[in-house]
Amino acid sequence: MAIITYLTSLHRGASSLPRMYWLLRCRGTKLLQYTLGLFAMFSLVAPQGSFPKMENIGAHRSVSVAPPGATCGVLERSAFCRPARAPDDLVTCSQQFCVQECPYRSSTPSHADLLAAYLGGCPAGDKQDLHPGAAAGSASFAFRNQTACLASPSAPTLGPDGSFTLTLWLKLEEATVMTVFEKSTMDRLVFRLSTSEAEVQLHYGVQDGQTFSVSMSTAGRLTVGLWAHLALQVHSVAVSLFVNGQEEDSTALETQTLVYPVADVPSGSGAWIGRSSNGSSPFIGLMQDFRFYPQTLTNREIEEVYSGTLPRLYAQVACRCPPSHPRVHPLLERYCIANGANDTTDNRVLRLNPDAHPLHYINDGDMGTTWVSSVLSTQEDLDRGVTITIDLEGGEYQVFYVILQFRSALPEAVRIQRRASRTEVWSDWQYLARNCSIYGMMNDGPLDRPDSVNCLRFPSYVPHTGGNITFSVLTPQPHLRPGYNDFYNSAALQDFVRATHVRILLQGQHYTQDATVPLGHRYYAVDEMTISGRCDCRGHADVCDTSVSPYRCTCLPESHTQGAHCERCAPLFNDKPFRAGEPAHANHCRPCRCHGHASSCHYDASVDPHPLEHPRGGGGVCDHCGHHTAGRNCEQCQSLFYRELGASPWAEDVCKPCECNSAGTVNGSLECDQRSPHRARPQKLPYPLAGPREVFQTWDE
Incomplete structure (x- = not known):
């Protein structure tokens, strides 16, 4: 409960300012900025700092281990003892295997190029009009109902249960239904693929000779005159249509169910591209890169054919889904589901080997997976230990907790380190040990400074399995870190929590070093490593974009801050020095009073009557006043x-030229007297001077 309360206090966001709409009758965006700035300053609602939510910033980040072969089953199949739940379990070994190989294929299968037979022949090749991203020197093929082009390529053979995949680039020149491909015999249709702007049709024959059809909408993805990539994925009775790769949620554009599987005719059949066997519904347009696969490609493989890049997965990216379940589960990527299935379906299969325990399982956000190290068979292996490094990627974060949930027995010693963006040097963060003398430190030593590092002693009893190691950066019991309850006013403590990388060294192990314990128990198994933190937005943003690297905070408009971390004031909001937001104080940047005649200002403490107070006073000095102002x-x-x-004072032409006549002024001066109204420079003239109207005044508001 204390942890939850403390996290809540760190994350307390700003109260939302009331939305008000009014008509601004003054000109210029600078006036609008100034007015909104004053409104934010003097709003009756007490503003608070804003902070991004706490999350597991280590999830799905790059992770490495040293030594490199310290994960089970990497080089070859290996075995280890199941974790001991009680002391008696340590004297026996219930063997479990570790296998990292993919259960299905790990590469995209080969294909037949259906247009290769036309190279140098008919229809004519076109090296100018090519699909987007086409290789240099490639060619498309124009189909325009040429009656001379009657030759057909050899008919490809379908895979088991009528499985196959067709992919091609096409450019329609008519919107009507046209034949793309047909395989048939003299008296029997295997399948025919037709398309129009509105839909794609599959006509297919089944085992008893009957013919059926299924139509799938193109949802406006096919347009006359534009190239598009088409993929038809067939497995048993499931057929899916893809246009320009997979959808954003990795699904097909549409999935339908066939009455029966497509029945192939291996011999005596022919294939026709761009027309049917009887010449009807010819294709009018261009085709390129027409591929036939005698297997069902997975959704990721179809995306790879379309874009040239296999979509990234976190764990064992090379492992493919099986043809029956070609889509990676959107939430648990170790599973695969069928196209058209709901994300909550129980009809799912493992993409990875059930005995796989890869390193990426350590921070995949799934407590159902476990990373298992190689067996540490010698005392030297135990003493050297295993080092796990996580690159937080994308910038420097504020880290508040590091938690390791173990499936095996706990190590005897743990060293946690961090690296910040300003240095390549690793800095110690925390030591934990059964006896801190292993590090030359005292047990539960004091913390004299906010950035002091001590060694915490493990409890006298730790569980045989299921234990965890929790490092609270700010409140490492039994000694609370100095300044932990005044975090936002401690620069040293704020710097202490910043990290771009986290490294953890595990050494030794509880319970397994007795001679009666089989060596197969000497390994580390971690269900999940959690790094709890947030983007560092200096208290001026509650959202940050981690899809870009480095991450970028979405600075709140009312804060008038700029920068990837909202770390500086906007050019016209430097009436006070930049100050980070706090839970109780927003510390928004304050506007300078430049009346729309400057594009930036700077702070000068010498003109600020209250330089130590953010809400009162102000020391903004406008830079390079324009429009003849000063x-x-x-x-x-x-x-x-x-x-x-x-x-x-906001008018662009507020300062007008004096236009004095030097002949009528003292010493030929052309200056106007701005200190009092209706008075030019003191002058003694024997005759009246024709000149501008005497309407001068000082600039008092």
Whole structure:
């Protein structure tokens, strides 16, 4: 409960400012920014700092282990003893295997190029009009109902249960139904693929000779005059259509169920591209890269054919789904499901070997998986231990907890380190040990400074399995870190929690070093490693975009901050120095009073009556005042310019030229007197001077 309360206090967000809409009758976006800035300053709602939510920032990040072969089954199939639940279990060994090989295929199968037979022949090749991303020197083929092109390529053979996949690039020149491909005999149809702008049709024959049809909508994806990639995936009675790769959720565009599987005729059949066997419904348009696979490609493989890149998965990316379940489960990527199935379906199969325990299982966010190290068969192996490193990727985060949930017995010693963005040097974060003398440190030593590092002693009893190691960066019991309850005012503590990488060294092991314990019990098994933290947005954002690297905070508009971490004030909001937001104080950047005549300002403490207080005073000085204005706030006119009585200080032409006649002024001066209204420079003339109206005034608001 204490952990939850503390996390809540760290994450307490800003109160939402009330939304108000009003008509601004003044011109210019600078005036709008200024007005909104003042509203944010003087709002009756007490603003609070804003922070991104706490999350497991180590999930699905790059992870490595040293020594490199420290994961079971990497080099070859291996075995280990099942974790001991009680002392008696340690004297026996219930063997379990570790197998990392993919249960299905690990590469995309080969295909037949259906257009290869036309190279140098008919229809004509076109090396100018090619599909997007086509290789240099390749060619498309134009089908325009040429009656001379009657030759057909050899008919491909379907896979088991009528399984096959067709993929091609095509460019329609008509919107009507046209034949793309047909395989048939003189008296029997195997299948025919037709398309139009609106739909794709599959006509197919079954074992008893009957013919059926199924139609699938293209959902506006096929347009006359535009290239598109088409893929038809068939397995047993399931047929799926893909247009331009898989959908965003890795599904097919549409999936239908056939009455029976497609029945192949291995011999005596022919194939026709761009027309049916009787010449009807010819294809009018271009085709390129027409492939036939005698297997059912998975959704990821279809995306690879389309884009050239196999979609990334976190664990064992090479392992494919089986043809019967070609889609990777969107939440648990070790499973595969069928196209058209709901994400919650129980009809799922494992993509990975059930005895696989790869390193990526350590931070895949799935407590049902376990990373298992290789067996540490010698005392030297135990003393050297295993080092796990996680690259948080994308920038420097604020880390508050590191938690390891073990399936095996706990190590005897743990060293946790971090690396920050400003250095390549690893810094110690925390030691934990059965006896801290292994590190030359005292047990549960004091923490004298916010960034002190001590060694915490393990309890006298630790479980044989299912134990965990929790490192609380700010509150490592029994000694609370100095400044933990004033985190936002401790620069040293804020720096102490920042990390780009986390490294953990595991050494020794409880219970397994007795001579009666089989060596197969000497390994580390971790269900999950959790790194709890958040983006560092300096208290001025509650959302950050981690899809880009480095991550970028979405600075709240009312904070008037900029930068990837909202770490500086916007150019016109430097009336006070930048200050990070806190749970009780938003510390928004404050606007300078430049009246729309400057694009930036800077802070000068010498002109701030309250330099130590953020809400009061102000020391903003406008930079490079324009429109002939001058002064700290662009509130004066430059020499030889004056302000008319009643003119708005926001007006672009507020300062007008004096236009004095030198013949009628003292010493030929052309200056106007801006210090009082209706008065030019003191002058003694024997005759009246024709000149501008005497409407000068000082710039007091």
